[in-house]
Amino acid sequence: MDTIPAVLRDAAERYADRPAYVEDGQVLTFAGLLDRVQRTASAYRAAGVGAGDRVVVWAPNSTACAVAILAVSWAGATLVPANTRYLGAEVAAIAERVDAALVVVEDGFLGRSQVAELRAEGVARPVAVLAEVTAEDLPAGEPFADQPGPDDVADILFTSGTTGRPKGAMSAHRQTVGVARAWGELGGVTAEDRYLVVNPFFHSFGYKVGIVTGLTTGATLYPLATFDLERTMALIETERISVLPGAPAIYQSLLTAPGREQRDLSSLRLAVTGAAVVPVVLIERMREDLGIDQVVTAFGMTEAVVVTMARDGDDAELVATTCGRAIPGMETRIGEGGELLVRGDFVTLGYLDDPDATAAAIDADGWLHTGDVGVLDDAGNLRITDRLKDMYISGGFNVYPAEVEQALLRLDGVDDVAVVGVPDERMGEVGKAYVVGAASAEDVLAFARTRLANFKVPRFVEHLDALPRNLSGKVLKTELRK
Template identity: 70%
Template sequence: MTTTIPAALREAARRDPAAPAYVEATPQGDAVLSFGALLERVRATAAHLVDRGVGAGDRVAIWAPNSTDWAVTALAVTYASGVLVPLNSRYTAHEVAEVLTRTDAALAVVADGFLGRTQLSDLAATGVTTPVLDLADLPALAEATTPAQRAAADARADAVGPDDVADILFTSGTTGRSKGAMSAHRQSLGVAAAWAGLGGVQPEDRYLVVNPFFHSFGYKIGILVGLLAGCALYPVATFDVAATLRLIESARITVLPGAPTIYQSLLTAPGRAEADLSSLRLAVTGAAVVPVVLIERMRAELGIEQVVTAFGMTEAVVVTMCRAGDSAETVATTNGRAIPGMEVRIAEDTGELLVRGEFVMLGYLDDPEATAAAIDVDGWLHTGDVGVLDEAGNLRITDRLKDMYISGGFNVYPAEVEQELLRLPGVDDVAVVGVPDERLGEVGKAFVVGTASAEQVVAHARERLANFKVPREVVHVDVLPRNLSGKVLKNELRGH
């Protein structure tokens, strides 16, 4: 198996250069990019990055929604021997500026106007000094590169090694400070290969990528799976249920991974009964509690032959996964068994899930203390989740040691939200917990001590935080319940 991303791209182009790699809807119709053309666009884009001073090992951030241009740019970063730093497309400019500063990014590639926002001017207003390039300008700049410049980019790609850092994906911790999980080329490709193998992804598959490219589920289990399997990817910037139904039918989509909310929306969509979804064969879900009835309905009503669940995290991407033939109850109530290259065990004293193997991150960027706290001397990654293993080795997550909750498939870390809300005048104390939500799985509920109104709290959060982090409910209390050491008793708050 190829062990660097540039090598995987070249192999995909060599294997079947005319096969479609990306199909994206445009006002003029479908824009199809073959694997051969993908390689040439990546070479040209990498040549421009090198020409503008991006060096080997330099970090390049992308702040944009799913698109073919996103994928080309990401692959070009690694082709130029740079390190990819994907940024959540829903982030505010303040959140982006913090990551750019912490990574000492050599360049930020930004899509302006997504969701009606003004990303370029917003980022400039933060005062961040990182050079910024409009994603819309990049294709023309790449096209203008010379054969000599492209040859220089090829030399960069030749020099990339399997143990070189390929990407830094940012997550957050209970301290509220985001952490950058670093993965090597061999790790990012290896986990993609394992997932594709268990899912049986083939060149003839048509893969609708609803999962955001900035997330490991969209990037490593989307873009990299597409390279390794040689299948066509259909990226969508935002999930629209009616448009998704039309695309599944017209393009004969076969692979559709996503959070449970994606499938719940499809099942309840007006006109779903009239839509022809018979092409769907593989759905992989997780990131939230999955009702057994949802798995049964996905198989019976959506007609998806293979429905499986998985467990993963930014620090390890995919750890466990169900297999074809598992029962609906197994799929819905467990996260499957360890994938090839990974092993799992449950700590006897705490019940915490520990994972070890080829795909555990190299470590956190510039944070040896956090790395040592996460990965012990024997190589076990401490997940912060409490779980059990059945006799067959299937994992079931039962609780969280940390307070993190999952909203619409995205991890939300209350400490980060709380720290931001405490900057608002009139918020003297605050605690945020995740509470059940029928559509999103969980949403935030903020318990506030102080004079700031609920409207002010929500408005402040919307200005400073991505929308999935914004509390959906604000409750005023006189005092937060705490134990003798001063820790907030969040279990008591969840009962309110």
């Protein structure tokens, strides 16, 4: 069972009548999930999708989105998820890059017309609306003889590099299934768990350790399209949610929520967080005030999904100050300059159509050079101390300053710009743009909102006469961060 279709078939047999997804009171059993996935895959095939093709899915968390994602694999194709906050231009670029056979969208999300945005960008390839390709009355079709094997590429998740050019990290089916299974086992997730998925399905945290972990464990998933504090608390209380992974901002919001004391959140037993520096007091309050027995932190990246993870029983300080130990199948070591190196079963196969970037990231011995500086204690617990790369994390999303800087440099009145992450109590980090030129802060932010997803838009703008640079001309971002 090293492919997504095989795991889905097994889950449908083992947990047939148990709920796989619950959304707005609607329950879809595991057997029903398999049926809908098969019908949706038939719709993909009818739309011209063949084995080995790539399908972009641009949609928020929902049962229909999960069906769409799983149907890509069932149809023998490769999944390419797109960030729901992206603008049409960003998704159009991805679709072009992968030569997508089909783009599946949730039209109307956040009051936008995703289809119109894609057409405005001149996307000529087929675009399908999610509701139309995941409908229950679609014909079932014939079983496909050309379903993928364990070594076939299951998904391509795009991440920008420090050059600003998007890179597509490829994972085989055995890797996507393996990391989902490992995460579930470490968290002790079972078919008795009710798993609230706030992490977006377009991200490895929501897709691989959300959707796929649901299949490997039999847990019931409750997808949330956007994080809404009242709705989240209501779901925890009424549905007796037991598993809630997410960025630190989610738990901070719960802890400070008005009326939380009147809510019964005692069903929560497992919380997995990371993606930002986690204060020790937050871990303590998650255990004491929210009553979550198992609070762990983890380290991962698009190129390896989950690398290290704390374990049940680790004390609050260890959980807050480290990212835990390497998970089964993975190993870590510290290389030259203190850089964290990672090797193992779940390291990406490489970057799509980019052998140079692949060779630069993964050395001849199979070690992935993460670009993060860290230390390992005697027990192998990882502590990230700095970043070789300039990437920062805002609300759980990776932001690459080079991409933001390239966008801002297109604005008249911006002669030079550098973007860094600065601490933010709720989001972990937010962007600050240091601008040289006559453009006002208001103009810079307004321009950014028309070119970039909202989490990439800087929160602050400061004007400088000149950016600090070294003798070779490189911007001294350490000086800006001070």
